[in-house]
Amino acid sequence: MVNPLLKKLANFTTLSDDERHAVDESCGVVRSLAPREDIIVQGQKPASVCLLLDGFACRYKALEDGRRQIVSFFVPGDLCDLRGFILGRMDHSIGALAASRLAIIAPDMVQSLTDRYPKLTRALWWSTLVEEAVLREWILNLGQRDALERMGSLFCELLYRFRAAGLLQGDCSFALPLTQLELGEALGLSAVHANRTLQALRRRHLVSFEAGRLTIHDLAALEQLALFDPDYLHLNSP
Amino acid sequence: MVNPLLKKLANFTTLSDDERHAVDESCGVVRSLAPREDIIVQGQKPASVCLLLDGFACRYKALEDGRRQIVSFFVPGDLCDLRGFILGRMDHSIGALAASRLAIIAPDMVQSLTDRYPKLTRALWWSTLVEEAVLREWILNLGQRDALERMGSLFCELLYRFRAAGLLQGDCSFALPLTQLELGEALGLSAVHANRTLQALRRRHLVSFEAGRLTIHDLAALEQLALFDPDYLHLNSP
DNA sequence: CGCGGTCTTGAGTGTTGTCAATGCTGGTGG
DNA sequence: CCACCAGCATTGACAACACTCAAGACCGCG
Numbered sequence: 130m131v132n133p134l135l136k137k138l139a140n141f142t143t144l145s146d147d148e149r150h151a152v153d154e155s156c157g158v159v160r161s162l163a164p165r166e167d168i169i170v171q172g173q174k175p176a177s178v179c180l181l182l183d184g185f186a187c188r189y190k191a192l193e194d195g196r197r198q199i200v201s202f203f204v205p206g207d208l209c210d211l212r213g214f215i216l217g218r219m220d221h222s223i224g225a226l227a228a229s230r231l232a233i234i235a236p237d238m239v240q241s242l243t244d245r246y247p248k249l250t251r252a253l254w255w256s257t258l259v260e261e262a263v264l265r266e267w268i269l270n271l272g273q274r275d276a277l278e279r280m281g282s283l284f285c286e287l288l289y290r291f292r293a294a295g296l297l298q299g300d301c302s303f304a305l306p307l308t309q310l311e312l313g314e315a316l317g318l319s320a321v322h323a324n325r326t327l328q329a330l331r332r333r334h335l336v337s338f339e340a341g342r343l344t345i346h347d348l349a350a351l352e353q354l355a356l357f358d359p360d361y362l363h364l365n366s367p
Numbered sequence: 368m369v370n371p372l373l374k375k376l377a378n379f380t381t382l383s384d385d386e387r388h389a390v391d392e393s394c395g396v397v398r399s400l401a402p403r404e405d406i407i408v409q410g411q412k413p414a415s416v417c418l419l420l421d422g423f424a425c426r427y428k429a430l431e432d433g434r435r436q437i438v439s440f441f442v443p444g445d446l447c448d449l450r451g452f453i454l455g456r457m458d459h460s461i462g463a464l465a466a467s468r469l470a471i472i473a474p475d476m477v478q479s480l481t482d483r484y485p486k487l488t489r490a491l492w493w494s495t496l497v498e499e500a501v502l503r504e505w506i507l508n509l510g511q512r513d514a515l516e517r518m519g520s521l522f523c524e525l526l527y528r529f530r531a532a533g534l535l536q537g538d539c540s541f542a543l544p545l546t547q548l549e550l551g552e553a554l555g556l557s558a559v560h561a562n563r564t565l566q567a568l569r570r571r572h573l574v575s576f577e578a579g580r581l582t583i584h585d586l587a588a589l590e591q592l593a594l595f596d597p598d599y600l601h602l603n604s605p
Numbered sequence: 606c607g608c609g610g611t612c613t614t615g616a617g618t619g620t621t622g623t624c625a626a627t628g629c630t631g632g633t634g635g
Numbered sequence: 636c637c638a639c640c641a642g643c644a645t646t647g648a649c650a651a652c653a654c655t656c657a658a659g660a661c662c663g664c665g
Contacts (some may be wrong), residue, residue: 190507192594198510200503212500215493220500220599255453257495262450262458264502265438269428271509272436272555276653308611317510322653324613356430361458514621546643557622562645 132156133206133294134180138252140293140364148246155242156180156232162225164306169210170222177233179209184229185306189314190221199315201263202287206294208256227306227341255363262361271317274355276326279316281355284336288345289359302344370394371444371532372418376490378531378602386484393480394418394470400463402544407448408460415471417447422467423544427552428459437553439501440525444532446494465544465579493601500599509555512593514564517554519593522574526583527597540582 135149144152159182162168168186169175186203200221203209213219214236243250263286270279291303298304307315313323330336335351337344345351352358373387382390397420400406406424407413424441438459441447451457452474481488501524508517529541536542545553551561568574573589575582583589590596 188503190503192507192511193596194594196511198507200506212496215489216496216500216601218598220601221503251453258450258454261499261502262454264499264506265426265428265459268438268502268505268509269430269436271506272552273430273434310611314510319654320611321613321655325653328613356432360456363454363458547645548643558643559623559645560621563621566645 133182134208136295137206137256137293138249141255142248142252144248144252148249151242151246152249155234155238157235157238158233160231160233162186162229162231164225164227166225168223168225168231169213169219171219173213173219174217175210175213175219177235178214178239180232180234181205181207181209182230182232184225185227185304186223186225186229187311187315188221188223197314198317199311201260201267202290202315204287204290204294205296207260208253226311227304259363262363266361276316276318276322277329278355279318280312280323280326280330281335281351282357283316284330284343284345285348285352285355285357285359286362287343288348289362289364293362293364298342301346301348302342304341305338305343306341371420372446374533375444375494375531376487379493380486380490382486382490386487389480389484390487393472393476395473395476396471398469398471400424400467400469402463402465404463406461406463406469407451407457409457411451411457412455413448413451413457415473416452416477418470418472419443419445419447420468420470422463423465423542424461424463424467425553426459426461435552436555437549439498439505440528440553442525442528442532443534445498446491464549465542497601500601504599514554514556514560515567516593517556518550518561518564518568519573519589520595521554522568522581522583523586523590523593523595523597524600525581526586527600527602531600531602536580539584539586540580542579543576543581544579 132149132153135144135152138144160179162184168179171191181203183205186209188200188203189197190200191197203223209223209231210219243253266282266286270282274282287305288297288301288303291297296303309323309327310320312327313320316323318326327338330351331338333350335345335347335354337346370387370391373382373390376382398417400422406417409429419441421443424447426438426441427435428438429435441461447461447469448457481491504520504524508520512520525543526535526539526541529535534541547561547565548558550565551558554561556564565576568589569576571588573583573585573592575584
């Protein structure tokens with residue numbers, strides 16, 4: 130199996146065999162997770178960096194009264210919790226949404242990787258900045274778009290990201306193991322309204338979403354409906 | 368004048384005179400900005416890093432149809448656009464909200480700073496991660512809190528940040544040069560509803576907001592109302 | 606077979622947005 | 636000095652969007 134992190138970084142730069150090899154080497158133990166299993170929860174101190182090899186996961190934050198917001202999704206190839214690492218305590222949780230596999234990377238491994246390979250450092254820096262850009266887009270999403278546009282935007286984003294990770298099945302379809310409740314938690318919508326919004330998209334023949342699989346039937350139309358512009362994902366940079 | 372960046376970094380670590388001096392040195396030309404003047408707009412390529420010395424600024428994203436979302440605020444001491452630097456084109460704009468002054472820092476200056484001072488690197492890394500944590504909190508804000516909680520949370524956040532920057536006047540008051548329209552653009556509310564929400568906070572004697580100045584009369588009550596928890600700002604880390 | 610979780614639907618409510626009008630203030634030019 | 640204007644704050648009436656509650660249907664699983 131090809132390391133999905135390398136696949137992802139290839140969207141930004143071309144790495145030498147040496148560098149690719151070094152990345153592969155740095156992946157230590159692999160941990161398997163059940164669906165809904167937390168990787169780390171708010172308040173804990175992370176001890177290592179994780180690479181999602183397989184499956185689907187998310188960051189989320191909870192309010193004292195139980196309201197929950199999914200703050201970002203992890204696609205295979207994404208790195209988790211470089212964050213709490215410097216910051217100390219985690220200000221959010223990370224959980225698997227589907228059965229997943231994680232490669233555990235020791236902190237000093239990251240250190241030595243970036244010390245030895247400046248190009249890799251830059252590539253990792255790039256992936257951090259893209260993550261940040263995605264957070265900003267989500268803020269735009271939640272602040273300005275209505276439910277239909279919001280869901281459309283999210284679906285477009287995920288399509289581009291799954292494609293960049295080489296995880297599409299066919300042209301416009303990929304595994305998206307989310308309940309409608311979780312979809313709502315990512316979009317700031319109640320489960321009921323997430324359901325109705327989904328139906329509206331279906332009725333327009335833009336997407337189908339069944340059995341944990343999303344298919345986009347008319348990407349151009351969906352992008353137009355959602356006022357979606359993939360620039361913020363910074364794929365295929367020069 | 369003390370460099371506000373140093374003031375900010377002091378919340379994370381203690382720097383040596385040598386390091387403090389190096390930071391001061393790296394600040395080049397100072398650029399003055401009028402209120403509402405853009406620093407850099409979506410699509411451009413940034414050529415340098417900026418340090419907000421004075422005033423107030425924000426990142427914002429716009430939709431084609433004119434809807435605008437303020438995505439984050441800059442308080443003096445904050446660094447702008449380390450981002451587009453690696454990413455190439457900016458996926459958002461940065462604009463001054465009040466008359467402001469920026470220190471322009473050449474890219475290779477950052478490079479040499481971080482090469483020579485690992486502790487400084489860590490501190491800058493910290494400030495980037497805090498910025499990211501703030502973005503996540505804003506997502507929680509927009510997704511789960513209602514208008515009243517949202518505005519309360521924002522006011523609490525700004526109070527903590529202005530305090531950390533040493534910019535409070537008295538105990539709980541600071542300059543916040545925003546129109547109600549802009550406040551709404553940050554909170555995902557219409558100007559009208561921002562106005563009504565503000566009135567609700569006033570009616571409860573929690574805050575006053577007049578003449579570009581925010582005063583928080585009962586921080587504890589406001590935090591409780593908004594379910595606000597300052598942990599995510601990672602101030603006073605060990 | 607029954608159970609729990611998820612999806613779906615309807616009805617009623619509530620929050621927030623839109624539109625439009627008014628008043629206030631500071632600045633500008635006559 | 637005053638008339639005028641632009642931008643901002645405020646208000647009311649109404650519409651639209653999204654939430655809650657509640658019930659039923661549809662699974663997959665033990």
